[in-house]
Amino acid sequence: MLMRAAITAVAGYLPDDILTNADLEQMVDTNDEWIRSRTGIQERRILKDPTKATSDMGAEAVKELLDKRGIHADEVDLIICATVTADMHFPATANLIADKVGAVNSWGYDLSAACSGFIFALTTGAKFVESGQYKKVVIVGADKMSSIVDYTDRTTCILFGDGAGAVLLEPTEEYGIIDHKLHVDGTGANFLCQKAGGSLHPPSHDTVNAKEHYITQDGQPVFKAAVKGMADVSYDIMQKNNLAPEDVAWLVPHQANLRIIDATQRRMGLPAEKVMINIQKYGNTTAATIPLCLRDWEDQLKAGENIILAAFGGGFTWGAVYLQWAYNV
Numbered sequence: 001m002l003m004r005a006a007i008t009a010v011a012g013y014l015p016d017d018i019l020t021n022a023d024l025e026q027m028v029d030t031n032d033e034w035i036r037s038r039t040g041i042q043e044r045r046i047l048k049d050p051t052k053a054t055s056d057m058g059a060e061a062v063k064e065l066l067d068k069r070g071i072h073a074d075e076v077d078l079i080i081c082a083t084v085t086a087d088m089h090f091p092a093t094a095n096l097i098a099d100k101v102g103a104v105n106s107w108g109y110d111l112s113a114a115c116s117g118f119i120f121a122l123t124t125g126a127k128f129v130e131s132g133q134y135k136k137v138v139i140v141g142a143d144k145m146s147s148i149v150d151y152t153d154r155t156t157c158i159l160f161g162d163g164a165g166a167v168l169l170e171p172t173e174e175y176g177i178i179d180h181k182l183h184v185d186g187t188g189a190n191f192l193c194q195k196a197g198g199s200l201h202p203p204s205h206d207t208v209n210a211k212e213h214y215i216t217q218d219g220q221p222v223f224k225a226a227v228k229g230m231a232d233v234s235y236d237i238m239q240k241n242n243l244a245p246e247d248v249a250w251l252v253p254h255q256a257n258l259r260i261i262d263a264t265q266r267r268m269g270l271p272a273e274k275v276m277i278n279i280q281k282y283g284n285t286t287a288a289t290i291p292l293c294l295r296d297w298e299d300q301l302k303a304g305e306n307i308i309l310a311a312f313g314g315g316f317t318w319g320a321v322y323l324q325w326a327y328n329v
C-alpha cells in the first residue's frame with residue numbers, strides 16, 4: 001500500500017493589534033481606495049510587543065494545533081518552520097518553537113522560500129512521512145513581516161502583516177498529499193529581497209542608513225511574474241493530474257494581491273466561491289497565508305475534496321501542491 005502524508009489538523013495565530021488602511025493614510029502618502037483597488041487589503045495584524053518574535057507566533061499556532069489534535073508535544077518527530085523573518089539568523093526558529101511548545105523529542109529546521117515557504121515546507125515534510133520514518137511532522141509558516149517593513153515606504157508597507165499558521169502531517173493510506181510542482185528562478189532575486197544583513201552585505205551603519213535591512217520590492221516585475229507563475233503552475237498541476245475545474249473543490253492561493261489570485265482562478269476555470277480569500281483581513285503574511293486560509297475555512301472542508309495550494313514569492317519561488325483533504329470537522 002502507498003503511504004501518503006495527510007494534513008490531520010490546522011491552526012494559526014494572529015496578533016491582536018490591527019493596522020488599517022486609515023492608519024496607513026496617517027503614516028505615508030496613500031489612501032484606502034488605492035490600497036483596496038490595487039491589492040484587496042483592508043487591514044493587517046501587527047505583533048507590537050517588542051519582546052515577541054516569529055517563534056512566539058509559531059509556538060502559539062503549534063500549541064493550538066496539538067491541542068486540537070489531542071496529542072502531546074513530545075509525540076512530535078519533526079518541526080519545519082518556513083519563514084523569512086527568523087528570530088535570529090541562528091539558531092533556527094524551528095528550534096525555538098520546539099523549545100517553547102515542549103517538543104523535546106523533535107528535531108527541526110527552517111526553510112527559506114519567502115511566500116512559497118509553506119508549500120515548499122509542506123512538500124518536504126510530506127517526504128519524511130511518506131518514507132515511513134516519521135508519524136507526526138509539524139509544518140509552520142510564520143512571519144513577523146513588521147520587523148523588516150519600512151513604514152515610510154508606501155510601496156511595501158501597505159502590503160504586509162504578521163501571523164503564523166501550522167499543520168500536522170500524519171501517515172495515511174487514503175486521502176493526503178498527492179502531487180507538487182515547485183520552482184525557483186534566481187534571476188528574480190533582486191526584484192524582491194532584503195538587501196543587507198546577510199553575508200553579502202553584513203549589517204553596518206551604512207546599510208542601516210541606506211535602509212537596506214528592510215524589504216525592498218520592484219512591484220511591477222514581481223506582479224507580472226507572479227500572475228504568470230502562479231496561474232501557470234496551478235493550471236499545470238490540474239493537467240498533470242487530469243483534474244477538470246469541476247473536480248477541484250478549493251484553490252488555496254497565497255494572499256499577496258487579489259488581482260494575482262483572480263488571474264489564477266480564471267486560468268484554472270474556477271468559480272469565485274471555490275477560492276479562499278482572506279487578504280482583506282490579514283494582508284500578506286508571507287509563509288503564513290496558506291495555513292491561515294486552511295484554518296479559516298476548516299469547517300467547510302470535507303474528506304476527499306480535491307484542493308490545490310498555490311504560491312509565488314521572492315526568489316523567485318513558486319509552485320502548487322495537489323492534495324485530497326483528509327477529515328471532516
Ligand code: UT7
Nearest residue numbers: 030031034038115154155158219220222223226256257313
Ligand atoms: O508575495 C510576494 C510576492 N509579491 C507580490 O506578489 C507583489 C506583486 N506586486 C504587486 O502586488 C503590485 O505591483 C503592487 C500592489 C505592489 C503595486 O501595484 P501596481 O498596480 O503595480 O502599482 P505601481 O507600482 O505600478 O504604481 C502605480 C502608481 C505609481 O504612481 P505613478 O508613477 O503612476 O504616478 C506609484 O507611485 O501608484 C503609486 N503608488 C501608490 N499610490 C498610493 C505606489 N504605492 C502606492 C500607495 N498608495 N501605497
